[in-house]
Amino acid sequence: MAALVAKLKEKFTMKQLGEANHFLGIKIDHTHDKYFLSQSSYAKSIIQMAGLPKCNPVANPSITKITALKSEDPPLFDALTYRRIIGSLQYLTLTRPDIAYAVNMLSQHMHSPEPIHTVMLKKLLRYIQGSLDFGLPITKSTLLLRTYSDADWASDPATRRSTTGFCTFLGDTLISWSVKKQNTVSRSSTESEYRALASATADTIWIKRLLAEFGVTQSEPVEIFCDNTSTIALANNPVFHARTKHIEIDQRFIRDHILNKVILLLPISTIDQIADVLTKPLSTPRFKILRSKLTVSSYTQFEGGC
Incomplete structure (x- = not known):
């Protein structure tokens, strides 16, 4: 840390104000190995x-x-x-x-x-x-990414659009999450889950690339957990059917990253699906x-x- 501060002072006019306690209204409590x-x-x-x-x-x-x-x-x-x-x-x-x-x-x-x-x-x-x-706590743990993706099909009673929810952990620390109503109406729960999975994959890949710029590389495919077995089967199916043509872009996007071993799509029970708290009451x-x-x-x- 001291070496980094010394290098920054060589290029910028800086003051060392010690440990951060507040930042833009966010209070930062800390111990020797944890932040809150x-x-x-x-x-x-x-x-x-x-x-x-x-x-x-x-x-x-x-x-x-x-x-x-x-x-x-x-x-x-x-x-x-x-x-x-x-x-x-x-x-x-x-x-x-x-x-x-x-x-x-x-x-x-x-x-x-x-x-x-x-x-x-x-x-x-x-x-x-x-x-x-x-x-939110920030704890010292492994630097492995993992993502949980979920969707609540046709949850909006007025428009019947589904709700996407996903969250990403770096080790034991939650670093990213999203709740969003989908742009179009999905005709099945599999379709809504697949759209959510595509959004979660895009966000996870962005985080993976960002971490790589900081020297934190992910040597193994990033695990993404989904509780919809039909969605997982569709993602791993190399054959595109007429009934999935309307989501073919999302399907190819996810499959390419699975084949390139950027992500690893894994099943998880609905009971253990953390992203469930982001999609419904x-x-x-x-x-x-x-x-x-x-x-x-x-x-x-x-x-x-x-």
């Missing part, structure tokens, strides 16, 4: 903005039974406040992938939020109230299990593990 990134102060300011400083916490950011909500009730937030809160929550997801799905879903209604969406937003804010000290016990596997934890847990 959190945004507790920023999260508190969002709750304050919403006028809910004393709201009761809940254990789940999403509502699993939306049909049980009454749409005729008055909105809890006006449209402007709704947009301001959602915009702030999008930045909070930098260290809180556990709320990524809920924020993504609510962001799709920023142009015209209905009362039901404000109720769901309040539920999300109450979850954040009970998890203010949550964040889950029951509280299931959500907590996957949140833990996503490595999102409280600062108290981080301290206890040191």
Whole structure:
């Protein structure tokens, strides 16, 4: 580290300010071999903005039974406040992938939020109230990449578009994740999973090349886990059928990288699919299990593990 700083000082005017503690609103706690990134102060300011400083916490950011909500009730937030809160929550997801799905879903209604969406937003804010000290740990481990890819078929009741979710780990550290509604309607769960897999593959390859520029090469194919057996079979099938012609570009893209041993597509059970937490609302016990596997934890847990 000292040698790197000395080289930089030869070319740039610099000051050594010591260990980083805050960066763009992100708090950085550290020990001799671990770091913990959190945004507790920023999260508190969002709750304050919403006028809910004393709201009761809940254990789940999403509502699993939306049909049980009454749409005729008055909105809890006006449209402007709704947009301001959602915009702030999008930045909070930098260290809180556990709320990524809920924020993504609510962001799709920023142009015209209905009362039901404000109720769901309040539920999300109450979850954040009970998890203010949550964040992402960065731990010393292996430098092997692995990715989990998943999709929730036809999850949007209005458009019937599917939701893509994937996350990538470098060793034990979560370094990338994504939640996105797919651009087109998929005619089967296999098609939606395949589109998600293509997006996950592209992101993984980009990360692999970036790491190579830092001298961290992946000598073995990067493992990508998918819980849809039909998708895996399609990816490994060298024959292109008429029924898969509309996704042939994605199919060839994935197959080329499999044949070139850039990636290795592996099956995984739905129970162990970490990316499931990024594609749909889950029951509280299931959500907590996957949140833990996503490595999102409280600062108290981080301290206890040191």
